Every structure is written in C-alpha cells, then in structure tokens.
C-alpha cells in the first residue's frame with residue numbers, strides 16, 4: 124500500500140513539473156550564473172555538453188530551488204501530463220520572452236551590441252571580474268587613451284546590465300509562472316490527496332473485509348481440519364473394523380469350506396443325528412420339565428422361605444416374649460436366692476443360738492442336778508439333824524430359804540428352756556419351708572432353663588433353615604440371573620450424616636421408604652419426591668432391584684451378598700462390580716471403605732486369598748496380578764506408577780476373547796492381602812481427590828482396580844483364568860448448584876460427560892440397538908466387555924437418603940432400573956481342561 128503510494132507520488136509530484144519548467148526555462152540557468160559568479164567554467168562545460176546532445180549531465184545538475192533553477196530527471200520527462208504542462212510553459216515563456224526564443228542572438232532586445240554571453244565566451248570573464256575590474260594607466264597616459272581603454276569595459280558593463288535586466292524580467296515571469304503552477308499543482312495535489320485518501324479508505328475497507336474473510340476461511344479451515352482428523356480417526360477405526368471383519372470373513376470362509384467338507388460327512392450321519400435330535404428333544408423335554416420342577420421348587424422354596432420367615436418371626440416373637448419371661452424369672456430367682464441366703468443366715472444364727480441354748484440348758488441341767496443333789500444332801504442333813512434332835516431353827520430356815528430360791532431358779536430355767544425349744548422348733552419349721560421354697564424355685568428355674576434351651580434350639584434351627592433357604596434362594600436367584608444374563612443392580616442407601624442431621628437449615632428428612640414385609644422385602648424402595656413451588660404435589664415412586672440395602676446395613680452384610688460373585692472370579696469368570704451414584708452418596712465408602720469398616724475391594728482380596736489357600740489343599744495354585752488406573756479428564760493414568768505423572772499415553776484394546784489390555788500399565792504380582800492394602804494406599808495417594816460443596820473428599824476421577832487370577836490344578840492339569848474389575852466411579856454433580864469453577868468445573872464437566880456416555884450405552888443396550896456407542900468415552904470403551912460382553916456384572920447404585928437429594932436419587936434410581944433391564948451375554952467360564 125505504502126509502496127504503491129510512494130510509487131504514485133513521484134509520478135504526479137512536483138519534480139515532474141519541475142522538469143517541464145526547466146525544459147522550457149533555459150534562461151534560468153543564466154540567473155544561476157548571476158548568483159554564482161564562480162561557476163563560469165562549469166557553465167562552459169555544461170554548454171559544451173548541451174551542444175554535443177548528451178542529455179545525461181542534465182541529471183547531474185543541482186536540484187531546482189527558488190532562485191537557483193531546477194534539476195530534471197529522466198523519468199519525469201516521460202510523464203504525459205508533465206510533458207503537456209511543459210509545452211504550455213514553454214509556450215507561455217516564449218510568449219513572454221518573444222524574440223529571445225525565436226532568435227537567441229537578439230536575446231538582449233533591440234540593442235545591437237554584444238551580449239554578456241558573447242563577451243563572457245570571448246573573454247572568459249565572470250561577473251565579479253568585470254565588476255571588480257580596475258584600470259590603471261601609466262603616468263602621462265592621454266585622456267583619449269584612457270577613454271578608449273574604458274570603452275570595452277563600458278560595453279561589458281552595459282551588456283552585463285542588459286543581461287541582468289533581462290534575467291530579472293525572466294525570473295519574475297518564471298516566478299509568476301511557478302506560483303501559478305504551484306497553486307495548480309497544490310490544487311491538483313489536494314484533489315489527488317483526497318482521491319488518494321478516499322481510495323486508501325476504500326482499500327482499507329476492502330482489506331478489512333479480506334481480513335474478515337481470511338479469518339472466516341481460517342476458522343472453516345480449522346473446522347475442516349478437525350473434521351478431517353476425526354474422519355481419519357473414524358476411518359482408521361473403520362479400517363481396523365474392516366480388517367477384523369475381513370479376518371472374520373476369511374475365518375468364516377475357511378469355516379465354510381470346512382463345513383462343506385463336514386457336511387458331506389455329516390450327510391451320511393444324518394440318520395444318526397436324527398436319532399440324536401430325537402434323544403435331544405426328549406432330553407429337552409426332560410430339561411423343560413426339570414426347569415418347570417426347578418421353578419416349582421423355586422416357588423415352593425419361596426413359600427417355604429416365607430413360611431420359615433414367618434415361623435422365624437413367630438419364634439423370634441416367642442423368643443422375645445420368653446426372653447422377657449426368663450428375665451423376670453431370673454429376677455425372681457435372684458430375689459428368691461437372696462431370700463434363701465437370708466434364711467440360711469437366719470438358720471445359721473438360729474443354729475448358733477440353739478447351740479448356746481443347749482449349752483445353757485446343759486449347764487442349767489447340771490446346776491439343777493447339783494441343786495437336787497444338794498437338796499437331797501440337805502434333806503439327809505435335815506433328817507439327820509431331826510433325828511439327832513438337836514439342830515438350831517435358824518440354820519433350818521436358812522436352808523429352807525436356799526431351797527426355795529433354788530427351786531425358783533430351776534422353774535425359771537425350765538421356762539427358758541421351753542421357750543428356747545419353741546424357738547428352735549419354729550426356726551426348724553422356717554428352714555424347712557425355705558428349703559422347700561428354694562427347691563420349688565430351683566425346679567421352676569431348671570424347667571424354665573430347659574424351656575429356654577429348647578426354644579433357643581428351635582430358634583437356631585429356624586435360623587439355620589432360614590439361612591439355608593436364603594442360600595438356596597440366592598443360588599437360584601444367581602442361576603436365574605445368569606440364565607437371564609442381566610446386569611445385577613444392588614441399591615445401597617447411606618445413613619443421614621451427622622452434619623446433615625445437625626444442620627437445621629438442611630432438608631435432612633428421609634425421602635426414602637423401605638417395605639417391611641411382602642415380596643419386596645429387601646428388594647424394594649419408595650422415593651417421596653417433594654412438591655414444588657409451581658404447585659406440583661409430592662409424589663411417590665416405587666422401585667425394585669435385585670437387592671436394596673437400607674441405611675443400617677453394615678459393610679459385612681453388603682459383602683456377604685456379593686461374596687459368591689467375587690468367588691466366581693476364582694472359578695474363571697470375568698467379574699465386574701462398579702459403584703454408581705451422585706457425589707457424596709457413598710460409592711467410595713462401599714468400594715473401599717475405611718480402616719474400621721473396610722469395603723468391597725479389601726474384603727474381596729481377603730476372600731480370594733483365603734479361598735486360594737483353601738484350594739491349595741486340592742493342589743490348586745494361583746497367580747494373581749493387580750493393576751490400578753484412573754480416568755481423569757478423559758485421560759488414563761497409572762495409579763501404581765512410581766512417578767507422580769509419568770506422562771504416558773495409555774491405550775485400551777480388547778481382544779476377540781473380550782480380554783481388555785491397557786498399554787504401559789504397572790502390573791504387580793500379589794500373593795497376600797496386605798500387599799494389596801499397600802497398593803491401595805499407594806493408589807489412593809495418587810488418585811485425584813478434591814473438596815466439593817457436597818463432599819469433603821470427593822473422587823474427581825473414575826478408579827478401576829483390576830485383578831487377574833490364573834489358577835492351575837497340578838493334579839488334574841485344569842487351568843482357569845478369571846478377572847475381577849472393581850470400579851469406583853466419580854460422582855455425578857449438578858454443576859450449577861455445586862458452584863464449581865476453574866479446575867473443579869472442568870473436572871465436573873468431564874465426569875458428567877463420561878457418565879452421560881455411560882447412560883447412552885446403557886440405553887442402547889437396554890433398547891437392543893444395533894449400534895452401541897462404546898467409543899464415545901474412555902470409561903465406556905474400557906467397560907465394553909463388562910457391559911456388552913460375557914462377564915458377570917453388578918452395579919452398586921448408591922443413593923443419599925435425604926429430601927435435599929430426592930431429585931438426584933430419583934434420576935439415579937431410574938438409571939439403575941435401565942441398567943437392570945440390560946441383557947448381556949451369558950457369563951462364560953474361562954477354563955481349560957486337558958484332553959483325554
């Protein structure tokens with residue numbers, strides 16, 4: 124643009140005009156001579172050059188400036204407009220100068236004398252030389268001589284004067300011309316400048332439009348490039364698919380050829396086959412009847428289970444009642460024991476009193492005997508005295524007084540003995556009564572104990588029967604599940620947290636209800652979705668799953684329900700257990716738990732190692748390998764890698780047997796549960812966890828724990844190979860409500876996107892669509908064999924209990940129902956049995 128502007132300016136600019144003026148203004152050069160008297164020699168050289176017709180020196184002349192003349196350039200002489208202007212200037216000049224142009228010889232006008240140019244040519248003198256010329260005469264020179272000598276000088280001065288006069292006139296004329304032309308040129312330049320500005324504006328506008336077009340073009344190009352890349356990726360995928368299809372086709376063709384050969388052979392055996400078919404039909408009928416009987420068994424079992432359950436309930440009621448009775452009897456027994464104890468103490472003290480009384484009685488007896496002996500002796504003495512006739516009366520009275528006192532003492536002691544005997548008799552009676560009561564009570568207690576024992580026995584029996592019934596039910600349920608090929612769904616509702624319960628502003632009431640009896644006991648739940656401001660009333664929604672765990676269910680009880688599924692990994696099945704639910708609903712608690720309440724993963728490890736050890740007795744040997752990964756923002760990361768971020772790009776591939784491989788993963792041999800605990804701790808350190816509005820320790824990624832189990836029985840040479848995939852998904856989250864920004868927002872968007880891709884896959888499978896979009900996210904592609912293959916798959920549907928999350932719970936439960944309706948291929952056991 125600027126270049127063009129520059130290139131245009133010289134063509135229409137002043138220098139071009141200057142040339143025209145110069146071309147027609149030779150007299151200007153004369154004026155130069157006036158202003159530069161020292162240039163006479165140069166002027167001469169110039170004239171000579173002009174005469175030889177060489178135009179080049181013209182270009183080297185000094186630049187035109189006021190009072191000095193103009194410098195022509197070659198390019199300017201070619202300009203048409205300038206040439207036009209030049210010729211008009213020449214004309215004007217010739218008009219003004221008249222004869223000076225027509226006859227250079229008469230340039231000095233009518234004076235027929237030598238011109239200054241002639242004089243200068245002849246003498247080579249400059250103006251200054253002429254003006255400064257001084258004439259000196261020798262003394263005595265005659266005046267006439269002096270006058271004669273002055274004549275040429277005067278001539279020169281005259282010529283110079285004329286020349287100067289003409290030059291001045293021409294200069295004035297030229298100056299006027301120049302002024303006019305400058306005005307014209309300025310006007311023209313102004314017009315051109317305006318045109319130029321208009322053009323420039325136009326060009327700028329065009330440039331802007333072009334730039335916009337370019338930007339649009341670039342955007343389109345980028346879009347096209349992205350589309351092309353996507354197309355290439357799709358193409359590559361299609362090519363891979365095509366290649367595998369071709370392989371399959373080749374295989375099928377080979378198979379066809381083989382089949383054609385076999386067909387010939389088989390035709391000969393067709394009759395034999397028909398027999399087999401007939402047998403098969405019979406067998407099928409038998410199987411059908413077996414199936415019917417199995418169904419009948421199942422129904423009977425269910426009825427039995429219900430009966431047993433009822434009996435159990437009754438027994439539990441009775442047991443509770445009896446327990447109450449036993450407790451009151453035990454209290455009575457304790458009271459009676461206490462009474463018996465007291466009576467025993469009383470009896471002992473009575474026995475002690477009796478012994479004292481007996482001792483007293485013996486003493487009294489001895490004293491009485493002694494007193495009687497004394498009395499007899501006294502009687503003898505009295506008789507002796509009477510017979511001797513001469514004893515004093517005083518001694519006699521004293522002796523009779525002593526005798527009366529002693530007899531009174533004796534009668535008192537006899538009374539005391541009698542009362543003591545009575546007391547003893549009553550104490551004996553009391554003891555006998557207490558002994559009898561204690562015996563009766565003891566008999567009653569033993570009888571009650573026997574009753575309690577009997578009841579406990581029948582309760583244990585009933586419980587055992589219930590447990591056995593439950594085991595059978597579970598087995599039958601599992602068989603039916605396997606036959607149906609459905610993904611199992613176990614719904615787990617977490618308890619109301621302490622924070623929720625404490626927060627008065629929280630809508631912390633339970634929004635879920637569980638049936639307490641009937642068919643849906645342990646399998647159903649009801650959500651009460653609250654009404655809204657637009658007047659919609661609260662609504663109840665009923666759901667049923669394979670199992671529903673209410674808030675009180677412990678980790679132990681939950682694992683008990685899935686232990687068989689875990690076990691089947693050891694039998695050579697592919698097993699996949701994953702936890703799905705909104706953020707903070709208890710997925711990580713269910714899958715990993717904590718030190719006090721370990722979850723599914725640590726318990727599964729414990730069980731697998733214990734079962735492995737038990738099976739070692741039957742010569743089974745197991746080799747187990749673990750790996751752990753997370754999908755964070757649509758990128759797979761190795762959680763067992765030593766480096767925090769190894770920067771590796773991990774690719775997921777599935778082989779034709781549905782075995783999934785993730786490239787460049789750290790795989791660790793494990794042979795004891797503690798090793799797995801260490802790996803889990805290491806992985807949990809690396810896993811992306813953050814604090815969100817709904818969960819302090821929220822998982823920001825999907826975590827996948829994979830355990831490969833290779834078993835070999837050295838006696839039978841049977842080999843099994845199973846896989847256990849245990850997955851803790853990141854929680855869905857309503858971005859608007861969580862108020863997430865920055866990295867949290869990006870994470871939440873990636874999580875929601877992959878969960879929505881999981882939803883699309885589930886919908887496609889449930890609706891039996893031909894195309895299932897497994898490739899729409901890393902998660903669905905990784906889970907492809909679990910969702911669309913032949914593995915045993917179970918989903919934990921984790922749900923928060925409160926009204927605050929009723930809407931999310933409803934969405935999760937609807938999703939769970941869809942998952943439950945998904946039919947996958949029948950689970951396949953990966954077992955290699957040696958031939959022969």
Ligand SMILES: Nc1ncnc2c1ncn2[C@@H]1O[C@H](COP(=O)(O)OP(=O)(O)OP(=O)(O)O)[C@@H](O)[C@H]1O
Pocket residue numbers: 616617618620704705706707708709710711712713818820821822823852853854855921
């Ligand atoms: N069954 C339960 N019993 C007791 N506490 C529970 C139970 N389920 C969850 N919790 C507690 O609730 C909180 C949230 O649980 P958890 O972190 O497992 O949720 P989450 O679904 O994994 O969330 P996120 O998707 O955000 O990772 C934790 O403090 C956890 O201990």
